[in-house]
Amino acid sequence: MIPVNRPLLGAEEKEAVLKVLDSGILTNKEGKGPMVSEFEKKFAAYVKVKHAIAMNSGTAALHAALLALDLKHDEEVIIPSFTFIATASMILHVGAKPVFVDIDPDIYTISPHEVKKVLTSKTKAIIPVHLYGHPADLDPLKEFAADQNLVIIEDACQAHGATYKRQQVGSIGDLACFSFYPSKNMTTGEGGMLTTNDDEIAEKIRMIINHGEKGAYQTVRLGHNFRMPEISAAIGSVQIDKLPQFLARRRKNVQQLSTLIGQNPYIQLPIVKDWATHSWYLFTIRIPQNPGNLSRDAFIEKMRAAGIGTAVYYKPPLHLIPYFKKLFNFQGGEFPETEKATREVVSLPVHPGVTDEEITYIGKKVNEILK
Numbered sequence: 001m002i003p004v005n006r007p008l009l010g011a012e013e014k015e016a017v018l019k020v021l022d023s024g025i026l027t028n029k030e031g032k033g034p035m036v037s038e039f040e041k042k043f044a045a046y047v048k049v050k051h052a053i054a055m056n057s058g059t060a061a062l063h064a065a066l067l068a069l070d071l072k073h074d075e076e077v078i079i080p081s082f083t084f085i086a087t088a089s090m091i092l093h094v095g096a097k098p099v100f101v102d103i104d105p106d107i108y109t110i111s112p113h114e115v116k117k118v119l120t121s122k123t124k125a126i127i128p129v130h131l132y133g134h135p136a137d138l139d140p141l142k143e144f145a146a147d148q149n150l151v152i153i154e155d156a157c158q159a160h161g162a163t164y165k166r167q168q169v170g171s172i173g174d175l176a177c178f179s180f181y182p183s184k185n186m187t188t189g190e191g192g193m194l195t196t197n198d199d200e201i202a203e204k205i206r207m208i209i210n211h212g213e214k215g216a217y218q219t220v221r222l223g224h225n226f227r228m229p230e231i232s233a234a235i236g237s238v239q240i241d242k243l244p245q246f247l248a249r250r251r252k253n254v255q256q257l258s259t260l261i262g263q264n265p266y267i268q269l270p271i272v273k274d275w276a277t278h279s280w281y282l283f284t285i286r287i288p289q290n291p292g293n294l295s296r297d298a299f300i301e302k303m304r305a306a307g308i309g310t311a312v313y314y315k316p317p318l319h320l321i322p323y324f325k326k327l328f329n330f331q332g333g334e335f336p337e338t339e340k341a342t343r344e345v346v347s348l349p350v351h352p353g354v355t356d357e358e359i360t361y362i363g364k365k366v367n368e369i370l371k
C-alpha cells in the first residue's frame, strides 16, 4: 500500500539519536539540553522569527499559546470548523469558547469575511489554520485583528515551509504552532514548536512549558511539562536540514500527478493562490457529487484495492463531531462550504517517499477509476 504520508528517516537521524543516548543528557530541563537549543535555533532561522520554542506536540504548542493569552472564562476564539480537533479543544482547556466559522472553499482555510460576522465584545483571538499546507489569507485577518485588538495564532501544524506573500508561515501572526507528528512534512516522532517575534510572549511560553518556573522551583504561574525530549530534538535537527529537499520532492510529485489527472472531468485539482507557496502536506482533490458520478467513498475503496492509500480530512467537520455537536447544539447546515468539502475532498499520496513510477501508477489508477 502506498500510504498518504509516512516519515522519512535515515542514517543521520539514527546517528543523532545514538549521540544523545551516549551523552546521557535526555532533557532540556532548565535549558540545559544542547539538542533542543540547536533545533530551536535552526527552526527560528528557517521560519525567520526571533523565538522558536520546542514542545512535545503541536497540541501542547496550541495549549501553551492560548495559556499565554491569559483569557478569561468564556472569552471567545474564532476558528474554522474544518480543522483537527486540537485547534478547538485547546480553547476549551483554557476555559475559553471556540467560535466556529466557515471556510473559503477554494483553499479550505478560514473565511475572513465570515470571521467579521461573529465578532462580539468577548472575542480575543483568531486561529487561522493553514490547512493541507496552503496558507490562510492572513492580511485581511491581520487588518481586522489590529482594528479590534485581537491576537492571531497561526495553526501551522500542517504547513512547514509554506509561504504567504513570500513570508514563511509561522512568522506572520503574533504566535504560531507547528506539529512534528510522524505524518507531517518533517517529524520528531511526537513534537511541536511555537514561534513568535514577541519577547514577552516568548518568556511566558518558556515558563508555561516548564511548570511556570522562572528559576528552579520558583513557580510564578501555572504551567505544564510540555518540554521536548533531547532525543526528539536530535531527530528534528536533522529533519529541518532535510526539509527543503522534502518540500522540493513533494512539489515535483504534485506537478507530475497534476499533469496526469488534470484533464479528468470528474475531479477538481487543488487551487493555489498566487500569493501562496503550498507546502503540499496533503494533495487534496475534490470529487464533486453529481448524479451518475462514482461517489467519493467508492473511489476510495477502489484506490485501496489498487494498493493506493487515500485519506479524508476532515469528516465530520468539528461542529458535527459528537462532542461539539452536543456542547453547542449544532444541527448540521451551519457551515455549508465546510460541509460540502467534507463530502467531496480526498487526499492522495505525494510525500517524498513516493517514486516517479508510483506517481505514474497513481495517476493511471485515478483515471481508470474515475471515467
Ligand SMILES: Cc1ncc(COP(=O)(O)O)c(C=O)c1O
Pocket: 057, 058, 059, 060, 083, 084, 086, 087, 129, 155, 157, 158, 178, 179, 180, 181, 191, 192
Ligand atoms: C491543524 C492541526 N492542528 C493541530 C495539530 C496537533 O498536533 P499534534 O498531533 O502534534 O499534537 C495537528 C496535527 O495533527 C493539526 O493537523
